[in-house]
Amino acid sequence: MTPTLSRRGFTAGLGALVIGFSLDGKWSLAQTRLPGSLNDNRMLDAWIRIDGQGLATVCTGKVELGQGIVTALAQIAAEELDLPLSRVQMISGDTSRTPDEGQTSGSQSIENSGTALRLAGAEVRSLLVAQAARQFGVAADSLSVSNGVITAADGRRVTYGQLAGDLSLRREATGAVKPKDAATYTIVGTRIPRADFPAKVTGQPSYVQDVRLPGMVHGRIVRAPRYGATLASFDQARIAAMPGVVAVVRDGNFLGVVAEREEQAVAARTALIASAVWTGGRDLPDPAHIHDALMALPTEDKVISDKQAAVPADATSLSATYRKPYLSHASIGPSCAVAQFAEGKWTVWTQSQGVFPLQEHMTGALRVPASDIHCIHVPGAGCYGHNGADDVALDAALLARAVPGRPVRVQWMREDEFAWAPYGAAMTMRLQAAIKGQRIVDWNYDVWSNTHTTRPGEPGGVNLLAAWDISNPVAPAPPRMIAQPAGGGDRNAIPLYDFPRQHVVNHLIKPMPIRVSALRTLGAYANVWATESFVDELALLAGADPVALRLAHLSDPRARAVIERVATMARWRAGDKGDGTRGRGIGFARYKTLACYVAVIAEIEVDRATGAIRVPEVYVAADAGQIINPDGLANQMEGGVIQSTSWTLKESMSFTRERVTTHDWASYPILRFPEVPRVTVELINRPGERSLGAGEGSQGPTVAAIANAFTHATGKRLRDLPLGPDRVKAALS
Amino acid sequence: MAIDLTVNGAVHSVPAEPQTPLLYVLRNDLEMNGPKFGCGLAQCGACTVLVNGVATRSCVVPAGSVGRAAIVTLEGLGTPEHLHPLQRAFIEEQAAQCGYCTNGMIMTAKALLDAKPDPSDAEIRTALAGNLCRCGSHNRVVRAVLRAAAAMKAAP
DSSP: OOOOOOOOOOOTTTTOOOTTOOOOOOOOTTSOOOSGGGGTSOBHHHHEEEOTTSOEEEEESOOOSSSOHHHHHHHHHHHHHTOOGGGEEEEESBTTTSOOOOOSOTTOHIIIIIHHHHHHHHHHHHHHHHHHHHHHTSOGGGOEEETTEEEOTTSOEEEHHHHHTTOOOOSBOOSOSOOOOGGGOSSTTSOOOOTTHHHHTTTOSOSGGGOOOTTOEEEEEEOOSSTTOEEEEOOHHHHHTSTTEEEEEEETTEEEEEESSHHHHHHHHHHHHHHOEEEOOOOOOOGGGHHHHHHTSOEEEEEEEEEOOOOOTTOEEEEEEEEEOOEEOOOSSOOEEEEEEETTEEEEEEOOSOHHHHHHHHHHHHTOOGGGEEEEEOOOSOOSBSSSHHHHHHHHHHHHHHSTTSOEEEEOOHHHHHHHSOEEOOEEEEEEEEEETTEEEEEEEEEEEOOSOOOTTOTTSOOOHHHHHSSSOOOOOOOOOOOTTTOSTTTTOSOSSOOSSEEEEEEEEOOOSSOBOOBTTTTHHHHHHHHHHHHHHHHHHHTOOHHHHHHHTOOOHHHHHHHHHHHHHTTOOTTOOOOSSEEEEEEEEEGGGTSOEEEEEEEEEEOTTTOOEEEEEEEEEEEOSSOSOHHHHHHHHHHHHHHHHHHHHHOOOOBOSSOBOOOSTTTSOOOOGGGOOEEEEEEOOOTTSOOOOOTTTTHHHHHHHHHHHHHHHHSOOOOBSSOOHHHHHHHHO | OOEEEEETTEEEEEOOOTTSBHHHIIIIISOOOSSOOSOSSSSSOTTEEEETTEEEETTSSBGGGOTTOEEEOHHHHOOSSSOOHHHHHHHHTTOOSSOTTHHHHHHHHHHHHHHOSSOOHHHHHHHTTTOOOSSOOHHHHHHHHHHHHHHHHHOO
């Protein structure tokens, strides 16, 4: 079965407003709360329309980031509608055509958009059946439905297409029609291949980088050599006279160039960099003491968990501090956008994770109403959070304004992406705990971090790079805490274990000496690492088996099940000893404490001479509730393991007191093919249970498993990431 | 200034300066989407094309230096209707997430299989060591190359 999803032909006609969708019906307090994203987008035809041919157009505000979400959402809609996938066309992420579902982030798309589509699909199907029942003069429950055809007991048939004309879906969803019983699923839960792959493996236009419009020109941006520098001068006349240059755009400290051909724009950018004189700028903290420098800054502190009980006097206490560096999203494709400014309005083709929040913040930067900016999502390279995708959209819009009528394609250069996209924040975790016998009786956890979201859409400012540089700048939104249980820097800081006494404090460091924002898992990667490492430290202290100690403190049967499963997969044996070079370790988390359950066992080898850690084998057991697409879920688990292994062994963004020095793949190496672990995934399906977000679930458990395996192998504990050769050699010397 | 290039069996004359990176000519003049801009530094492999059968980083090769050499891009291997065994294998193994690096994976694997039709798992990993993937699809890519090799052996 090959689903047909909407693949936009990249033509000038793109972006025409499609009349007839309901984007009204926003939630008010007087209304009943509806599940998932249905609550904020309540009209049925905002989600689903059926045309005269019986084809369903299904709209989602969530977007394809390489995680396969659009295929999974199509499965859910087709399942409830009783339509084959080939008759479902998806439209995603368009400020004129789809529901506003905010950002596509936090492993929430199946839970929010999937829930909306499940309920809307069930309701649309029931309306079609009711319509057919009226037409036939029979009871609705006497009708059967298959592949968009409704059949009566006497053999009369009517198709969705024949019914569609007389049925208005412009009505508020009730959310009251019961979706299908999971036991009857034929599309959900099956391995449907990604609808976008045939185009992507054959070079059909698939990405925002591939958008080509008539008269399109190419833009490039020149950014300051360091944070906060002021553009004093540049050779406008010489650059403007270079071959193909259409416009040199300067607005305060924002500097860009537009040229007929891409290589001309790149050459003009190079010349601009050479001629631009910048003054001033902000010094950065000492990279050798970055964590101390960050902890000395003003914080907002919040106790996020506090459970009191007496700590036995004879318990053994232990404390440790863990540190995680700044990490880059390090997308393979530098961020790209195409913008066209015509008759006072912009159309922007963007790879943003949230076209509506982007539109909102672009209105703030450009000082125009939202109706003047139409943002259309087109996939880009994987972003893994808030990279340069939104920034480049405003860059393109600013350049487009200088060349009215002509679409401007801007792709950042590699060094723009590495130096200017936000980083995942550096973090410090300080733990103190006590154990008596094999019971953990006290747990104190403090986490210090900058914010993990400075995305567009945050209130109180504009979170787009160029907005801060233009001559009439708009300040960024102030950082704020994200409430538990999801959390930000404190995501997964509250342990999942049953401890009698615990005290967990989130210290949000307000000033941001280095630009940071959402990187896949936010704080969870570091918090799961610290928590799970420290549990192992306590196990070692108590002479307990790490798997047994975890199970002894877990009452949630689904948490226990993934740990038991992964232990079986890896043939875990209590009491196995590392041999100085080889070892294995376990890590577990329930992502965000409310999404998928994942347990990981990693096997590692340490080269004591070079200090290199190899991870040959990783086992994963995961429970994401009702599985929508088992292969898509497994792919997310595998990818998370490998990306996390790369973060853990190799990655750290670099800088000096003067400037950021991460600018290419030589200065920011990532894991390569020969270094990639084999990954074995087993999924525990829970038919009928709520589907749980899974796109970020394996990263925290993976770093913990590798770190614990290092201790198992060598008897040493590393508490600073990454686990690079220098640290390994120092620990073993 | 015009450059003549032989791409996927056809000769094209493009109005570009000789020092223009081949990648930009392929993407912007010939409107191909297979080769991608990733770094412009020959570090990541997203832009890989075959030049006389050799996997080549088109982002650093001046278009004017290619001469009459035969250039093959992802588009030259197959179409959605007539997939090359490597393209088919990548779909069957679902060997991508975002797919941005996939061009480089397939083109590098094509050069490998042309030279060595029956590579081992380790040989594939070594051949692809210069191609970066950020989504973590590596193991699926290796499986896809093995699958394609088997398919090409069965039906050469």
